Amino acid sequence: MMMEETATGIPSGKLGIWMFLASEVMLFGAFISSYVILRTGSPLFEIPLREMLGIPLATLNTFILITSSVTMVLALDSIQKNNQKGLVGFLAATVVLGFAFLGIKAFEYHHKWAEGITLSSGLFGSFYYTLTGLHALHVIGGILFNLYILRNGMKGIYSNDHHERVEYAGLYWHFVDLVWVILFPILYLL
Amino acid sequence: MDQGHHKETFISKWVFSLDHKIIGLQYMFTSLSFLLSGFSLMLLMRWQLAFPGQPIPFLGRFLPESMAPGGVMLPEFYNQLGAMHGTIMIFLGIVPLGVGFFGNYFLPLQIGARDMAFPRLNMMSYWIYLLGGLVMLSSFMMPGGAAQSGWTSYAPLSVTAPAGQTVWILAMVLIITSSLFGAINFIVTTLNLRVEGLTWSRLPIFVWAQFVTAILLLFAFPVLEAGAVLQLLDRIAGTSFYLPAGLVVDGAPLERTGGGSPLLWQHLFWFLAHPEVYVLILPAMGIVAEIIANGTRKPLFGYKEIVGAMCFLGVMSFLVWAHHMFLSGMKTSLSYFFMTTTMIISIPSVAILTCLVLSLKGGSIRFTTPMLFAIAFLPMFGIGGLTGLPLGFTPTDVYLHDTYYVIGHFHYVVVTGTIIALFGGIYYWFPKMFGRSMNSFWSKVHFWLTILLMNGIFFPMFIQGLAGVQRRLYDPTAQLHNVAVQPTNVFMSYCAWGLLLAQIPFIVNFFYSMFKGKKTAENPWEATTLEWACPSPPLPHKNFEKTPTVHRGPYEYSVPGHKTDFYPQNAA
Structure with a gap:
């Protein structure tokens, strides 16, 4: 498939995904600002004890997600060198790491709920589940996108001069990773 | 792009079409229907405002007990009508008409494209919009009725409101x-x-808008x-x-x-809803600019200034939202900030309007129907814009806030401004869409009746507002100070019902001309922009016989030495 000529020289799909990410920045921006405003402004905003937050597990999860970004970069790098096996292997690793993140997140939810931090127990809980839940939905979306690329990759559709979609999936995945890198300190460490 | 080779069925051609022109038409018919339904809700409200507590004639018999027992409208039902009128008109009527229809149909044509960049996404936009609209309308059937906390859905009222509000939120997300x-x-x-x-620098103003x-x-x-997810x-x-x-409900x-x-x-809502005002007005300005350049047969005055002002408007529109909240008890320093930004944003709006007015100077104006609408837009939008200034200053806003003055202000902007421009756009591009022209006499009847009746509805709102009549009142006569201006309410209601009748010439003319109107050539208005360089209607899925090349700016009218008074962008 030949790329169509565009006025800017940038493929339309790539511009489209950047525009989509711009709107996502505004979406998360609005949630995060709401959180910051109420956390600093509301007298009834109670922050749970650090021990209840499970920081070590969340740190591990952060590490997992950052690693998955690295494997994503390696997947793209492989296909740019026309290494089909590398693409499939690193993409599979990215998907597995994504599932690991969700698994740990589910365990964290279960643990926190048992400790009494629930969606309606107070502002912290409300924001915690809303922000991380929205992020988890994005992780699920990213995993589905990656699985689609993985399926095509196993069919050998991509090559060194045709791999735009691998790059788009990567852009999205890095964005999801970046959001977590912001959520982690503001929810757990501050 | 490969659809051209396949045989198209009725479904793939007219229903699940990927062609930007068909999707544009779907947007047009859907959004015009929503405009009519949102307008009808207001016509019911106008009965209550003119003759509070009296049974609604004829229609009242068909309304259920939960809305109007004995034909007399309940306060809750009045609130539902108000909230849904605003929501439907803005989100399901004007934006989908101005952006979904005009943008979809004419933006690709004006830039010489065969279609939008993502045709499949385009089709999805339409179907999600239609679904959202139907969900929104269905909320009238919820227990407790539709959303009734105003189109602004202020919390906590909206949080404790009946289930219709949940449907409102879900529809909004769609x-x-x-x-x-x-x-x-x-x-x-x-x-x-x-x-x-x-x-x-050669893009038509419409595309910029x-x-x-x-x-x-x-x-x-x-x-x-x-904000909606949190609600x-x-x-x-x-x-x-x-x-x-400690809330008690x-x-x-x-x-x-x-x-x-x-x-x-309120902050999350107005952060959207103020830029939304410019979403409502910018496409209208773009349409008016196209029509004025064509109708005056001369280049637009200040093309670069208009483009610059539009971009500046876009940026500034994100910095003024809290002027809707001056009475929320915000800090004085903060209200000064928003007061200043509000004054600054009026400058580019005035600049655009000035350029459009100066474009008329020295032109040999052709008073066609689209041109009548475009010229009417100028003073009408001017009134709408200038009456906004007292609302941007805190000292005057304290008095005028939440009165009918505010309603008058934004209806002048959105109705006599935007809707008039959108009508003009429909008349202007009708020959392009259907290859036929609309009847000129009935178009002018539609124009004069519409513009007079609209003013009859909205001008008295300023008088009422200055007299202290609050908005969202179920029974205006319940407060003594309103009784003095109650006769204006009767007058406004007759104008509103008349406005419905005034749309009949438009509707009949539209459908009659679609099938039976006089056939027109490719470029009936002798215009210069690219959409007139393709057949009428444009070819399915490719628009142009041969991809055009552009050689000059968009408004090369009356170029000295050229044989005709228009020099198309694509002419070699």
């Missing part, structure tokens, strides 16, 4: 998603699909989406994002932890 898909598509299309020679509008939608709508959680998941502690304390802030909702 509409927002549809708009976001559309915005991405418009931006990428404008950036990437311009034909050879069509540089940024749609481009800036799409950027506003892209950045503003996600914020409302976030949804407050309603169904027991959170307290917008609920302060219907005499019983609300069992919530509290600590949230009702003002948070």
Whole structure:
């Protein structure tokens, strides 16, 4: 498939995904600002004890997600060198790491709920589940996108001069990773 | 692109079409229907405002007990009509007409493209919009009726409102998603699909307007989406994002932890809703600019200034939202900031209007129907804009806030401004869409009746507002100081019902001309922009016989030495 000529020289799909990410920045921006405003402004905003937050597990999860970004970069790098096996292997690793993140997140939810931090127990809980839940939905979306690329990759559709979609999936995945890198300190460490 | 080779069925051609022109027409018919239904809700309200407490004649018999027992409208039903009128008109009527229809149909044509950048996404935008609209209308059937907390849905009232509000939120999320898909598509299309020679300084103003509008939608709508999700959680998941502690509802304390802030909702809402004002007006300005350049047979005055002003408007529109909240008790320093930005944003609006007015100077004006609408737009939008200034100053806003003055102000902007321009656009591009022209006499009847009756409805609102009549009143005669201006309400209601009748010439003329109107040539208005360089209607899925190349700016009218008084962009 030949790329169509565009006025800017940038493929339309790539511009489209950047525009989509711009709107996502505004979406998360609005949630995060709401959180910051109420956390600093509301007298009834109670922050749970650090021990209840499970920081070590969340740190591990952060590490997992950052690693998955690295494997994503390696997947793209492989296909740019026309290494089909590398693409499939690193993409599979990215998907597995994504599932690991969700698994740990589910365990964290279960643990926190048992400790009494629930969606309606107070502002912290409300924001915690809303922000991380929205992020988890994005992780699920990213995993589905990656699985689609993985399926095509196993069919050998991509090559060194045709791999735009691998790059788009990567852009999205890095964005999801970046959001977590912001959520982690503001929810757990501050 | 490969659809051209396949045999198309009725379904793939007219229903699930990927062609931007068919999707544009779907947007047009749907949004015009929503405009009519939103307008009808207002006609019911106008009965209550003119003759409070009296049974609605004829129609009253068909309304159920839960809405109007004995034909007399209940206060709750009045509130539902008000909230749904605003929501339907803005989100389901005007934006989908101005952006979804005009943008979809004419932006690709004006840049010489064969279609939008993402045809499949384009089709999805339409269907999600239609679904959102139907969900929104269905909320009237919920127990307790439709949303009734105003189109602004201020918390905590909206959080404790009946179930119709949940449906409102879900419908809004669908509409927002549809708009976001559309915005991405418009931006990428404008950036990437311009034909050879069509540089940024040669883009028609209409394309610039749609481009800036799409950027506003892209950045503003996600914020409302976030706000809507938080409100949804407050309603169904027991959170307290917008609920302060110690709320008492219907005499019983609300069992919530509290600590949230009702003002948070207002900020998130207006962060969208102020740019939304420019989403409503920019496409209209773009249409008016096209028609005025064509109708005056001379280049627009200040092309660069208009483009610069539009871009500046776009940026500034994100910095003025809290002027809707001067009475929320914000800090004086903060209200000064928003007062200043509000005064600054009036400058580019005035600049655009001035350029459009000066464009008329020295032109040999052709008073065609579209031109009548475009010329009428200028003073009408002027009134709308200038009456906004006293609302931007805190000292005057304290008095005028939440009075009918505000309603008058934004209806002058959106109705006599935007809707008049959109009508003009429909008359202007009708020959392009259907290859036939509309009847000129009945078009002019429609124009004069519409513009007079609209003024008859909205001008008295300023008088009422200055007399202190509050908006959202179920029974205006319940307060003594309103009784003096009550006769204006009767007058306004007759004008509103007359306005409905005034649309009959338009509707009949539209459908008659669609099938039986006089056939027109490819370029009946002798215009210069690219959409007139393709057949009428444009070819399915490819628009142009041969991809055009652009050689000059968009408004080369009356060029000295050229044989005709218009020099098309694509002419070699």
